[in-house]
């Protein structure tokens with residue numbers, strides 16, 4: 191992810207092989223780049239997670255709600271394609287990612303001089319505490335306050351003062367309208383669907399004097415459900431200079447008879463600030479077929495409200 195200070199890529203594409211090919215063309219110094227993945231690799235798609243775990247690039251990832259699709263809810267468990275008495279694909283995914291899994295955790299990148307802080311893993315988004323048994327059994331967490339404490343602990347444990355936050359869903363405070371980065375675009379339309387614990391943890395880090403150049407997440411798709419004349423706002427910036435990137439460009443892969451393109455978001459950081467944010471499409475030959483500068487999509491500065 192990083193250029194003269196560093197440049198980074200936030201990837202929404204599950205096909206790992208593309209990453210190495212596409213990046214080689216422009217990145218003579220791979221150790222200064224970081225690969226971040228915001229979850230929903232598939233519905234407990236163990237093979238995809240195994241591929242990501244095998245990437246040799248520095249990487250951090252957080253699981254999304256689809257990564258516990260057959261485990262976290264009663265209706266999901268009814269559709270589970272494997273025997274839950276003998277197998278646990280959620281646990282298997284977590285073991286595969288190992289230290290790259292930053293959910294309720296952090297990963298230090300000494301070569302980059304920064305730490306990636308993970309928000310609440312497997313988030314569905316919104317201000318209602320969901321998956322009670324799942325979080326209790328897997329993490330010993332019972333509510334938003336305990337969830338926030340876990341993320342704050344990761345901030346306190348970070349080796350560096352420059353922090354990048356990763357959530358599956360973005361923080362509360364970016365959902366003013368259905369078209370906002372975390373705005374609810376399904377009935378009943380409207381309302382902030384961000385994670386309140388993530389917002390409070392970011393505020394905590396900023397209050398501690400940490401530099402937070404970037405918060406990145408997915409979950410809330412760019413394509414809006416309630417209108418087709420525009421897409422979701424992808425980028426926002428708060429009054430402390432922190433950039434918030436919604437990287438959920440779905441579909442991740444667009445295929446035609448002769449063409450297959452996958453999208454990646456690329457963030458360039460210099461002097462501990464975001465300099466450039468691109469949405470890039472790469473074809474099957476690992477050639478860049480289009481790039482969109484997302485900087486024009488930045489919302490006016492505002493402060494996130496810590497709700498916890």
Ligand SMILES: [Zn+2]
Pocket residue numbers: 230254255256313358408409410
């Ligand atoms: Zn999701």
